[in-house]
Amino acid sequence: METRITIVCDNSISRSGFVGEHGFSCLIERRDEQFLFDTGPGLSLPINLKTLDKDLSGLSRIFISHGHYDHTGGLLWATQQTDGIKVVAHPGIFSRHMVIDPGGPEKPARYIGCPFSREELEQSGAEFDFVDHTAKTLPGIWFVTGINRDPGKSPQDPRLVVSEGEEFGRDPIEDDASLLVETDAGPVLVLGCAHAGVLNILDHVRDSMGIRRLRAILGGTHLLFYGPEDLPGVMDEFDRFSIDLIGVSHCTGFQAAVALCNRFGDRFAAASAGRVFGF
Numbered sequence: 001m002e003t004r005i006t007i008v009c010d011n012s013i014s015r016s017g018f019v020g021e022h023g024f025s026c027l028i029e030r031r032d033e034q035f036l037f038d039t040g041p042g043l044s045l046p047i048n049l050k051t052l053d054k055d056l057s058g059l060s061r062i063f064i065s066h067g068h069y070d071h072t073g074g075l076l077w078a079t080q081q082t083d084g085i086k087v088v089a090h091p092g093i094f095s096r097h098m099v100i101d102p103g104g105p106e107k108p109a110r111y112i113g114c115p116f117s118r119e120e121l122e123q124s125g126a127e128f129d130f131v132d133h134t135a136k137t138l139p140g141i142w143f144v145t146g147i148n149r150d151p152g153k154s155p156q157d158p159r160l161v162v163s164e165g166e167e168f169g170r171d172p173i174e175d176d177a178s179l180l181v182e183t184d185a186g187p188v189l190v191l192g193c194a195h196a197g198v199l200n201i202l203d204h205v206r207d208s209m210g211i212r213r214l215r216a217i218l219g220g221t222h223l224l225f226y227g228p229e230d231l232p233g234v235m236d237e238f239d240r241f242s243i244d245l246i247g248v249s250h251c252t253g254f255q256a257a258v259a260l261c262n263r264f265g266d267r268f269a270a271a272s273a274g275r276v277f278g279f
Contacts, residue, residue: 009040065192
């Protein structure tokens with residue numbers, strides 16, 4: 001049984017005809033089932049699906065990695081394309097995620113969470129299945145969330161905050177989630193943004209799920225917010241999992257992508273909009 005994972009939304013495009021947009025979404029297909037993981041910011045999802053000659057009429061599930069707008073902005077449109085759809089997400093998806101500009105502290109914090117309310121989405125056909133711990137939500141698909149986090153292995157992005165009274169504190173983005181997809185070629189880890197830290201996620205996959213080898217890792221790694229001194233350790237961990245394919249998207253960052261390409265050669269891929277991976 002082939003599993004196909006198509007990158008629908010990303011900052012970059014793989015070929016002409018697609019629209020690049022800051023965010024992430026991918027379509028997972030196996031047999032006659034389709035699953036959408038994230039929805040991008042909203043503009044590129046319908047355009048790129050049309051370019052791919054795909055639609056969401058037969059969608060089985062929508063999975064959301066976390067409540068930032070660049071992963072949930074297309075959620076309302078996606079639910080409207082179905083006759084009712086179950087949406088799997090962490091219960092913190094509607095948290096008041098905010099961002100501040102470190103270079104301009106006089107500017108007010110800006111909301112970057114989900115642009116739609118739960119009620120609005122439910123009226124359009126969404127049926128929420130809130131999951132706060134790692135669980136197999138469908139045969140062969142694990143929703144990986146609620147993991148233990150070592151702060152030393154987490155990306156440091158001081159811009160992301162939540163309100164604490166009249167002040168702001170660091171946003172832990174507790175709703176961060178990934179997907180572990182079982183394929184005939186081996187498990188594939190799909191990341192939305194990896195706010196929990198890709199190293200913490202890999203620790204959880206190994207220590208709590210007993211998985212020591214991955215066929216592929218795809219999506220946003222958030223390596224943009226790791227220091228250059230940290231990248232060798234991340235790449236060593238990828239090697240310990242004997243990962244055959246490292247396809248990075250969205251929040252990986254140019255310098256990290258170059259380092260990954262130099263280290264892994266043919267095992268590296270840019271997981272840009274329009275790229276299709278078969279397993």
